[in-house]
Amino acid sequence: MCAEPITSFAHFVGIEETNLLTNMANLGEGFFLIHNLDILYVSCFDLKPLDTEILKIPSFLYLVSHSEFYIGMISYLRMHQSKSFNSLRAALDSTFTAYYLLKYPDKTDVYLSKVREEDNPEWDKIFRSIKGTIKKDISKFPLAIGLPEIHEFCSIYAHSDALGILHRYNENIEKQRLEAKYFDYDVKSEDYNKWFGYLLFSFYRIFMIYWNEIFKLKAEKNARSIELNIIENKKRIQI
Numbered sequence: 377m378c379a380e381p382i383t384s385f386a387h388f389v390g391i392e393e394t395n396l397l398t399n400m401a402n403l404g405e406g407f408f409l410i411h412n413l414d415i416l417y418v419s420c421f422d423l424k425p426l427d428t429e430i431l432k433i434p435s436f437l438y439l440v441s442h443s444e445f446y447i448g449m450i451s452y453l454r455m456h457q458s459k460s461f462n463s464l465r466a467a468l469d470s471t472f473t474a475y476y477l478l479k480y481p482d483k484t485d486v487y488l489s490k491v492r493e494e495d496n497p498e499w500d501k502i503f504r505s506i507k508g509t510i511k512k513d514i515s516k517f518p519l520a521i522g523l524p525e526i527h528e529f530c531s532i533y534a535h536s537d538a539l540g541i542l543h544r545y546n547e548n549i550e551k552q553r554l555e556a557k558y559f560d561y562d563v564k565s566e567d568y569n570k571w572f573g574y575l576l577f578s579f580y581r582i583f584m585i586y587w588n589e590i591f592k593l594k595a596e597k598n599a600r601s602i603e604l605n606i607i608e609n610k611k612r613i614q615i
Contacts, residue, residue, distance in 0.1 A: 381548075382558045395455040395559065399568075406569070409576055409612055410449050416583055416609055417442045419602050423594040430481040431590055433488075434474035438586045441467040441474075445579045452575060457560035458533035458540060460571075464578055465530035468523055471582045472506040475517055478589045519585045526578055576613050 382388050400407050420438070448463030477484055487503055489496040502509050510517050511524035532540040544557040587606065595602055 381553075381555050388558060391559065392454045396450070396453050399453045399455070403569075403572070406572070412605075412609055412612060413576060413580060413583070414445070416580075416602070416605050417445065419598070419605065420587070420591040420595075423591050423598070430477075430484065433484055434478050434586075434590060437470040437474040438590065440470045441582055441586070444470070445582075448575060448579070452572060455559040457571060460575060461530040461533040464575060465527055465534055467579065467582055468527045468530070469506060471585055472510045472517075472520065472523075472527075473503065475520060475585055475589065476502065476506060476509060479516060519581075519588060523578075523581060573613065580609060580613055 382391070444463040444467035448460040448467070451457075451463060452460040473487065477487060483498075483502060486496060486498045489499050490503075507524050507527045510520050514521055514524070531537075534540070543560070546555040546557055547553075548555050584606070587602075591602075592599065
């Protein structure tokens with residue numbers, strides 16, 4: 377992995393690809409934790425929630441959360457730790473929204489009012505800070521306990537918060553030059569593995585909300601195999 381200054385876009389892309397391949401190799405069997413969790417997500421693609429009107433938007437948000445899982449993990453492997461946290465935050469936003477709509481399906485029209493460019497005070501109250509809405513009434517959303525706090529941690533990296541960006545600040549005294557690290561360069565492998573586990577744990581928790589609130593009811597003959605896969609993923613991620 378490279379901590380040297382970036383000289384061009386091609387140089388940046390080359391380092392990204394080197395980081396990706398190096399980390400895939402360094403993780404060894406750990407790399408398959410991503411694959412195994414992905415299998416769990418994909419196993420619910422064919423459970424057909426579209427036959428229930430109130431499940432359409434939450435199921436769409438499930439797919440958005442899954443796409444953020446991909447973006448988050450590939451960002452992490454390419455040494456963009458802060459970007460992976462941004463993806464996790466986006467996935468949590470989608471999941472909180474889906475969870476809320478599953479509990480209060482009559483609020484779906486309020487959620488969609490923003491698409492129609494309507495000025496809706498109820499949208500502001502509920503969805504402008506969906507994390508805050510969930511956290512305030514967490515007893516009504518038990519599967520989300522602890523997740524608003526993870527969202528708050530990720531938010532540090534979503535803005536130009538000093539705590540979230542100053543780890544990339546560097547002064548090259550020898551060359552009398554100010555530099556910014558284009559990669560979240562983590563020298564200690566144990567720290568890299570710790571945050572890798574943090575991402576997997578969080579995306580597993582996200583899956584479990586969708587599984588319990590949507591897909592478990594639709595799984596029918598597939599339920600047993602998916603539940604066994606859930607147990608195996610829980611063991612592997614050591615939850």
